[in-house]
């Protein structure tokens with residue numbers, strides 16, 4: 001569904017990403033791990049069109065989107081979340097989701113392009129999908145950290161994406177909420193979405209991901225089944241001093 005072909009990104013003389021080739025299929029969850037500064041967020045930025053790679057190609061389905069903006073890629077079915085929160089704190093959960101639905105625009109998005117009461121139904125559907133039914137009226141700033149992350153997920157789903165890129169969707173979330181978020185993300189994958197998830201919570205990545213990719217110094221160190229990747233000596237070396 002989305003493919004990176006020999007992607008490189010060089011900025012100010014530093015090679016942030018170097019010859020990374022990875023693909024995510026519909027209904028597949030690719031976990032992306034790696035030490036701090038490995039280039040994980042940069043890779044998500046390159047896939048989503050926030051930055052343009054200096055070498056290589058990005059495809060969505062068969063289309064070469066390397067030179068297309070993030071907006072164009074969004075209209076082709078790509079959605080993402082950011083490592084840091086992107087909520088409007090002064091708005092309710094429902095209003096945040098409604099803005100995301102509107103921002104998804106008129107292109108495809110057939111199920112969600114609604115007005116009036118139908119639009120409210122869409123908001124409810126999205127909030128239910130992240131297991132926050134009945135929370136539409138709660139101000140974003142009054143939500144727990146876990147619920148904020150779920151809300152961000154609902155917003156990313158507002159465009160009914162075919163590809164979902166998540167950059168540390170569980171960052172700062174309590175242990176109970178981590179598992180709940182994992183289940184929701186697993187359901188999104190099971191619905192046929194191609195999901196790529198950067199995440200530090202290793203037990204979630206290993207339990208949830210169909211395949212795991214390890215980035216290290218901007219390079220793809222290993223990719224494969226979670227158990228194989230964890231057993232890989234080079235991966236363990238890369239994590240010396242960090243919990244795997």
Ligand SMILES: Nc1ncnc2c1ncn2[C@@H]1O[C@H](COP(=O)(O)OP(=O)(O)OP(=O)(O)O)[C@@H](O)[C@H]1O
Pocket residue numbers: 011012014016034035036037038039040041042043083
């Ligand atoms: N716009 C930029 N200009 C220059 N250097 C950058 C830029 N963006 C990222 N970097 C550098 O690229 C490297 C990779 O950063 P990136 O944020 O992609 O890592 P990461 O794997 O997501 O790390 P973390 O686990 O801390 O989130 C870092 O050394 C960072 O300082």
Ligand SMILES: [Mg+2]
Pocket residue numbers: 040041042083
């Ligand atoms: Mg990062």
